[in-house]
Amino acid sequence: MKKTEKTIYEARAKIIKAIAHPSRLLIIEELQRQERCVNELTEMIGADTSTVSKHLSVLKNAGLVADEKRGNAIFYTLRCPCIMGFMGCVEEVLAANAEDQKNIMKACKK
Amino acid sequence: MKKTEKTIYEARAKIIKAIAHPSRLLIIEELQRQERCVNELTEMIGADTSTVSKHLSVLKNAGLVADEKRGNAIFYTLRCPCIMGFMGCVEEVLAANAEDQKNIMKACKK
DNA sequence: TGGCTATTTGGCTATATTGCCAAATAGATT
DNA sequence: AATCTATTTGGCAATATAGCCAAATAGCCA
Incomplete structure (x- = not known):
């Protein structure tokens, strides 16, 4: 760098x-x-x-x-109100992570 | 909270x-x-x-x-490619800060 | 002036982060 | 098996961050 x-x-x-x-x-x-x-x-x-x-x-x-x-x-x-645009993406990440967790749980139960 | x-x-x-x-x-x-x-x-x-x-x-x-x-x-x-959307806003903030600096400099010269 | 109210600053401790080195691990290659 | 390559982990020291308290500052109000 x-x-x-x-x-x-x-x-x-x-x-x-x-x-x-x-x-x-x-x-x-x-x-x-x-x-x-x-x-x-x-x-x-x-x-x-x-x-x-x-x-x-x-x-x-x-x-x-x-x-x-x-x-x-x-x-x-x-x-800078544009900062709030950030948050949408952060929520997306959190949702994706939650989805992963769910899938892991599902896999464990089998 | x-x-x-x-x-x-x-x-x-x-x-x-x-x-x-x-x-x-x-x-x-x-x-x-x-x-x-x-x-x-x-x-x-x-x-x-x-x-x-x-x-x-x-x-x-x-x-x-x-x-x-x-x-x-x-x-x-x-x-999450949406993260890159972040950066646009960050650049905006940096540009605004630079603009401020410029104005301060200008004011000092007077 | 003296006392409010709102905010910032200094100081301190506790905790978290960073980055290096050395060592451990895991596959691939010979 | 021995070695090489790529990556992770543990440990440590340096630095940064967070949050509280107490004290300083600044403007308002009686």
């Missing part, structure tokens, strides 16, 4: 890594519906505020969300 | 995490083109064989690739 290539793959991996966490997936899904402040997301996730704040900074750092201060709160929005 | 919800998000995150690594991105891209054995991928990546083997087992464990033994070698194939 050449150096230039490596840089490109690393940049892509950084984006995808930012998405690859249960809480951050929830955040992305919710922000795709509507903008939310840290407090609201914290309640939905049920973790410490600081933890959620850090998740948001990971997403922001990857360029996936934008934030805007309004009044006392900071509202986060999803910058 | 309810327990059931959490399980779902964790399952999704596992798939996405499997994709989120530079070498594994290269592997996915290459397998989308054609099936490859561990040795071939190892050469392309330029890491230890054992390292590549482990990357492949991560992908396999997530259900993203399948393997088939033929002769002396084990050939890996991509199970």
Whole structure:
């Protein structure tokens, strides 16, 4: 792998890594519906505020969300709705895996 | 986040995490083109064989690739070509980030 | 000003990931 | 059988990630 290539793959991996966490997936899904402040997301996730704040900074750092201060709160929005297209494929993979499991079970019973 | 919800998000995150690594991105891209054995991928990546083997087992464990033994070698194939749809969105994010950088630079010069 | 509310930051521990080496395994070849 | 090739596994050290608490910061409100 050449150096230039490596840089490109690393940049892509950084984006995808930012998405690859249960809480951050929830955040992305919710922000795709509507903008939310840290407090609201914290309640939905049920973790410490600081933890959620850090998740948001990971997403922001990857360029996936934008934030805007309004009044006392900071509202986060999803910058790239296309991310949700991801999820369809992920579900496909999960469905395929479930199908495999089913077939394995069936084979075992024989 | 309810327990059931959490399980779902964790399952999704596992798939996405499997994709989120530079070498594994290269592997996915290459397998989308054609099936490859561990040795071939190892050469392309330029890491230890054992390292590549482990990357492949991560992908396999997530259900993203399948393997088939033929002769002396084990050939890996991509199970879900839809993953490549991911990449378009990732590139969009990277382009948007680059655009931001450019604007920041421009603002600084003033 | 002083106290709220919302959010971020620093610090720490626990856990997970990565990547190398060496050794084990499995087939193919001689 | 002995060897060669391809791959996986175990073990280890380095690094990264996650999540909590406590403390810092910033704007609002009385």
